[in-house]
Amino acid sequence: MVNGLSVRDVVVRYGAAAPAVDGVSLDVAPGSVVALLGPSGCGKSSLLRAVAGLEPLAAGSVSWDGSSLAGVPVHRRGFGLMFQDGQLFPHRTVGGNVAYGLPARSGARVAELLDLVGLAGYEDRGIATLSGGERQRVALARALAPEPRLLLLDEPLSALDRALRERLAVDLRAALVATGTTAVFVTHDQDEAFAVADRVAVMSAGRLLQVDAPADLWVRPASREVASFLGYEAFVPLDTPAAAPLREALDVPPSAATLALAEGAFVVGRTGVAKGTVRGVSSRRGRSEVRVDVDGIGSVTALGPVGGRWSVGDVVELGVEPDALAVLDT
Ligand SMILES: Nc1ncnc2c1ncn2[C@@H]1O[C@H](COP(=O)(O)OP(=O)(O)OP(=O)(O)O)[C@@H](O)[C@H]1O
Numbered sequence: 001m002v003n004g005l006s007v008r009d010v011v012v013r014y015g016a017a018a019p020a021v022d023g024v025s026l027d028v029a030p031g032s033v034v035a036l037l038g039p040s041g042c043g044k045s046s047l048l049r050a051v052a053g054l055e056p057l058a059a060g061s062v063s064w065d066g067s068s069l070a071g072v073p074v075h076r077r078g079f080g081l082m083f084q085d086g087q088l089f090p091h092r093t094v095g096g097n098v099a100y101g102l103p104a105r106s107g108a109r110v111a112e113l114l115d116l117v118g119l120a121g122y123e124d125r126g127i128a129t130l131s132g133g134e135r136q137r138v139a140l141a142r143a144l145a146p147e148p149r150l151l152l153l154d155e156p157l158s159a160l161d162r163a164l165r166e167r168l169a170v171d172l173r174a175a176l177v178a179t180g181t182t183a184v185f186v187t188h189d190q191d192e193a194f195a196v197a198d199r200v201a202v203m204s205a206g207r208l209l210q211v212d213a214p215a216d217l218w219v220r221p222a223s224r225e226v227a228s229f230l231g232y233e234a235f236v237p238l239d240t241p242a243a244a245p246l247r248e249a250l251d252v253p254p255s256a257a258t259l260a261l262a263e264g265a266f267v268v269g270r271t272g273v274a275k276g277t278v279r280g281v282s283s284r285r286g287r288s289e290v291r292v293d294v295d296g297i298g299s300v301t302a303l304g305p306v307g308g309r310w311s312v313g314d315v316v317e318l319g320v321e322p323d324a325l326a327v328l329d330t
Contacts, residue, residue: 003065004030004182005051005150010060012046019058020046022206028150033176033183034211035193038203039229044186047203048152051184053077064149080148084155086139088127095123098141106145113141116175133164140172144179151176151183157192169195190230194218202226221260221326232260232326234300242296245273249320252327261300262324266292268304270319276302278314292316 005028012021021043028034036044049055051062053074062069069077088097098110107123114122117137127135136156143151156172157165173196176183187193193200194214201211210222221227224235236243239254246259266276268290276292279299283289288304302318310316 002027002063004028004032005184006061006063006066007047007051008061008063010047010050010062011058012043012050012055013058014046019043019206021050023060024203024206024208025060026201026208026211028182028184030182031180032198033173033181033185033196035185035187035197035200036203037187037190037193037200037229040188042203043206044188044203045154048154048184048186051150052079052081052152078149080143080146080151082139082143082151082153082156084159086135086156088135088139088142090127092127093123094119094125094127094130094138097127097138098145100142101146109145110141113145114138116144116178117141118171132160133168136160136168137171140175144175144181147179147181149182151181153183153185155186155188158187158189165189165192166195172196202229204229219326220329222329224258224260224328227260227326227328230262232262234261234265234298235259235328236261236297238327240296242274242294246320246325248273249322250325250327258328260326260328261297262326263289263301264303264321265324266294266300266302266318267321268292268302268308268310268316268318270317272317273320274318275315276300276318278310278312278316280312281308281310290316292318294318 007026010021010024011019013019024047038044046055050057095110098113099106114120117140119137157168169192185196199211199213200217202209204225210226221230235258238257238259243259274294276294278290278292280291281288286306288308290302290304290310292302293299
């Protein structure tokens with residue numbers, strides 16, 4: 001028996017089109033957080049909705065602690081749901097929203113939950129007076145209040161701006177860990193998936209490509225497709241001359257395997273092991289991003305120090321950052 005959530009060979013179809021979810025199997029252990037990560041339309045929400053009982057299965061099974069949930073309606077699964085637009089009750093106070101679904105006179109519990117999501121003392125505020133980020137914090141407190149045995153989160157941060165999203169992702173993980181909540185979290189944002197989840201399940205076109213802890217996924221993407229989705233931007237066979245300095249940095253022998261390079265695999269200004277021709281320069285978060293062409297590798301984004309001055313056509317020395325390299329399985 002598998003403890004927690006077990007998804008086996010699940011297929012979800014809408015009419016005659018190709019299945020939205022095409023034979024996915026996934027386990028979520030009690031107390032762990034799994035992110036479903038993939039591009040728009042790959043079937044993440046459909047899978048989440050199937051687990052919730054909101055979408056019928058065309059094939060396969062969903063079970064909890066070894067018991068099939070077939071025929072168990074949404075409200076009897078003991079699962080919580082949280083969506084992109086929080087779906088708060090606009091005419092209740094913050095406290096009234098969080099208390100919904102709790103027994104009467106749960107004031108202390110409401111206060112504890114608001115404290116957990118960083119909104120201590122917000123009980124009497126009206127929903128209309130809250131920022132978008134505060135609303136999602138209230139929605140999270142409300143979703144956690146009944147202590148669901150599984151919390152299903154569908155892009156809960158994607159309506160927020162980037163800086164807020166990054167902060168809330170960290171707070172969201174802290175709240176899930178502090179409460180020991182088992183959760184499945186849908187996102188199309190790699191950084192968010194890595195910040196929130198213990199394990200990340202990468203989906204594409206209805207299928208699951210790889211499930212791993214964030215660090216393992218980054219270091220050992222199973223395929224070029226996974227690597228591309230994580231942000232690896234160039235691919236080169238390990239046995240080509242251009243790959244020699246990269247092989248050396250990783251201390252791996254030449255082989256037919258493919259080496260993937262993420263942004264920052266090359267660093268401008270470090271002891272040079274390769275040369276690149278500058279094609280463009282931009283600045284992000286204080287660092288310089290230098291688009292360079294490297295013979296035998298192609299166009300890649302090298303990182304450089306703040307305020308570096310390069311012109312298009314300059315030839316620059318490039319050092320290597322091993323953490324931005326991965327060897328793909330053949
Ligand atoms: N109710 C529906 N009726 C018909 N087709 C649907 C329905 N819901 C989703 N689909 C289709 O199923 C596929 C998967 O959609 P789904 O929403 O699960 O993907 P997603 O990965 O969650 O995408 P997004 O990140 O854009 O929400 C898409 O091709 C979509 O058009």
